[in-house]
Amino acid sequence: MQQEHIVILGGGYGGLRAVEHLVGDPRFRITLVDRHPYHYLQTEAYGYIAGRFDIHDITIDLANWCRGFGDRVSFVQAEITGIDPEARTVLLEEERLAYDSLIIATGARTNFFAFIKGLRENSYGVKNLQRAFAFRQTFEQLVYTKVEEPRDPAPGELHIAIGGAGLSGVEIAAEMADVIEKHHKTLGTNAKKIRITLIDAAPSILPGMSDYIVRSTATRLESLGIRILTDAFIDRVEDGTIHLKDGTRLPYCFMIFTGGIIANTPASEPARETNRLGQILPDAYLRLAPHMNVYAVGDCVELRDTAGNLLPPTAQTAEKSAEYVADAIKKRLEGKPVAPFHAKVDGVFVALGGRYAVGELFGVIRVKGYTAYLLKKLITKGYYLGLKLRINTGFKKRSAEHEIN
Numbered sequence: 001m002q003q004e005h006i007v008i009l010g011g012g013y014g015g016l017r018a019v020e021h022l023v024g025d026p027r028f029r030i031t032l033v034d035r036h037p038y039h040y041l042q043t044e045a046y047g048y049i050a051g052r053f054d055i056h057d058i059t060i061d062l063a064n065w066c067r068g069f070g071d072r073v074s075f076v077q078a079e080i081t082g083i084d085p086e087a088r089t090v091l092l093e094e095e096r097l098a099y100d101s102l103i104i105a106t107g108a109r110t111n112f113f114a115f116i117k118g119l120r121e122n123s124y125g126v127k128n129l130q131r132a133f134a135f136r137q138t139f140e141q142l143v144y145t146k147v148e149e150p151r152d153p154a155p156g157e158l159h160i161a162i163g164g165a166g167l168s169g170v171e172i173a174a175e176m177a178d179v180i181e182k183h184h185k186t187l188g189t190n191a192k193k194i195r196i197t198l199i200d201a202a203p204s205i206l207p208g209m210s211d212y213i214v215r216s217t218a219t220r221l222e223s224l225g226i227r228i229l230t231d232a233f234i235d236r237v238e239d240g241t242i243h244l245k246d247g248t249r250l251p252y253c254f255m256i257f258t259g260g261i262i263a264n265t266p267a268s269e270p271a272r273e274t275n276r277l278g279q280i281l282p283d284a285y286l287r288l289a290p291h292m293n294v295y296a297v298g299d300c301v302e303l304r305d306t307a308g309n310l311l312p313p314t315a316q317t318a319e320k321s322a323e324y325v326a327d328a329i330k331k332r333l334e335g336k337p338v339a340p341f342h343a344k345v346d347g348v349f350v351a352l353g354g355r356y357a358v359g360e361l362f363g364v365i366r367v368k369g370y371t372a373y374l375l376k377k378l379i380t381k382g383y384y385l386g387l388k389l390r391i392n393t394g395f396k397k398r399s400a401e402h403e404i405n
Contacts, residue, residue, distance in 0.1 A: 003029040003072070004333065007090055007097055009080055009266065010105035011039045011062045014298030014318035016387075018103050021326035023069045027333065030073045031097065032066055033090065037077050038129070039065065039387070043315050044380065045126045046171035046351055049136045049256075050179045059129070060387045068390035080106070082267040085291040090266075101293045101329050104266070104280070105322065108299035108313060111260035111277070118237040119163075123255040126168055138254050139176060142194060157193045161242055161252040163234060164259030165200035166207065167314075170217060171351045172256060173198050177224035178353025197227040197250060199242070200259070204230055208312065209348060216358040216368050217350055224353060261313060263300040275302050284340035286325055295328070297321035306342045317343060349376035 004027055008015045011034035022028050039060040047053040066075040082091040083102070090097040110125030124135040142158055160176065162169045173196050180194055198205065198221070205221070205228060206214050221228060233245040242250040263278040272288060273281045279302040280288065286301065288294040298318035303311040311317045320343040328338045347361035349372060357372035359365075367375060 003027060004100040004329075005029050005031065005098065006101045006103065006329065007031045007033065007099035008103045008105060009033050009090065010107055010264075010298070010300070011036065011075075012042075012105060012107040012298060012318065013315040014107075014322040015103070015105035016065075017319040017322040018105060018297065018326050019066070019069070019073060021323050022329070023073055025330060026072075028072065028329075030069075031076060031099075032062065032073070033076045033078060033080060033092070033097070034062060035077065035079050036129075037062055040129045042127060045132050045168065046175045049126065049132055049139060049172055050175040051136065051140060052175060052179070055133075065387060065390050080266045083294075085288070085294055088293070099293075102295065103322070103325055104288075104294070104296040104300060105298045105318070106264040106266060106300045107318075108261040108263045108277070108279075110257060111262035112257060113260060116234050116236060118239075119234070119257060122237045122239060123163065123257040125257055126172065127261065135254075135256055142253060143180070157195050159250070159252045160194065160196045161199060161250060161255040162196065163199050163242075163255060163257040165198045165202070165205035165228065165230070166258060167348075167350060169198060169200070169256070169258040170205060170221070172258070173226050174221060174224060174353035174356075175351065177221075177226050178356075181224060182354060195227065196225070197229060197252075199229045199232050199234065199244075199250070201233045202230060206350070210360055210363070212366050213348060213350060213358055213360055217352060220352045220356060220358065220368075261299065265300050277302075285328060285338055286321060286341050292332075295325045297325050303341070303343070305344055306340070311343060312345065314345075316345060349379070351376060 006022060006028050008018050008030065011032055015032060016039060019030055019032055022030055039062055041058040044053055044058045048058050063075045066073045078092040080090060080092060084091060088099055090099060108127065110127045112120035124131050126132045162173050177196050204214055206217060235243045235245045237255065240251060242252055261277060265278060265280055275281060280296045280300060281302050282296050283289045286295050286297060288296060298321060299313040303317055303321055305311060324341050331338050347359065349357055349359040351357050355370050355373045357376045358368045359372040359375055
């Protein structure tokens, strides 16, 4: 039987979900391509940065994961240099990869806005594992500095600034504050002199989320001693000082920026129309017309529901778009009609430090505190366990192959 070769660009949430939904069909041979050898669980970055998780908790080896599916799934680690849709070829650093269908799932990176002078030079992002690692080291060094500081009736304060009070910014702020709060008895009272400030240009934290989520989150952040500045526009960032447009100066010892993304899109011919975030604008079926065998999913593409509302760039929407495209490819081969893409956010959970979270499901089920934490943990653990089981299978298979060779 002639197998259709499907190439998937990007080993993020969308890319992995596409593999999972295609691999059960024997008509397909799948190649996953990524510049990194690992899948990075960005949804768990908040815990990693604060020292709650280790590197093995947030990374998955892609080669072993793909090997766990058997011979019809392979992984190629390479830089993607371009796409030639006319020739149905992906251009890599040292080879050309032919495809029958292509799924672009290259994700997004932190957008250090060029109009904010000094932002890129003086802040960290978390979309990239290397930057998250550097930020974790800096945070741990900061805590260590306060622990080593001689006891003083009025020790100096150290300020952490987080630009962007969306989901990532809020979760990171809460986790760091909780670490400081819970451990100041053992670390010493000086650790309590680390202050965290959330800054956002929007009128409230978590823009676009429900009133319940926003109110509950704000209450929790305030209880952790986090300072919240909304309607606050950053004008420029200098070493040690953030300048707001209203003239306010905020001291900081280090800054993390989570206030925006820009899509990672490989070069292609002809050039694609994109939005202000660099996201690809697909047709109603997530195809890159006129090439009906090229699809885009996840953060690198602008996703809307049937009412035309923008869907947030989250792991949930990335996975839903990937599931839709996998189903569309199957139906196309079978000559079946395909309905336009439709998805909605089923729910959201916000991790707010330690064993506390806020959640909302289907717009009607609302939970907070330890119950919400358990539900969020259950979802995360289920996802991670599925990946780990597949990796274990791949690792055993690789070991057996080495023994034979």
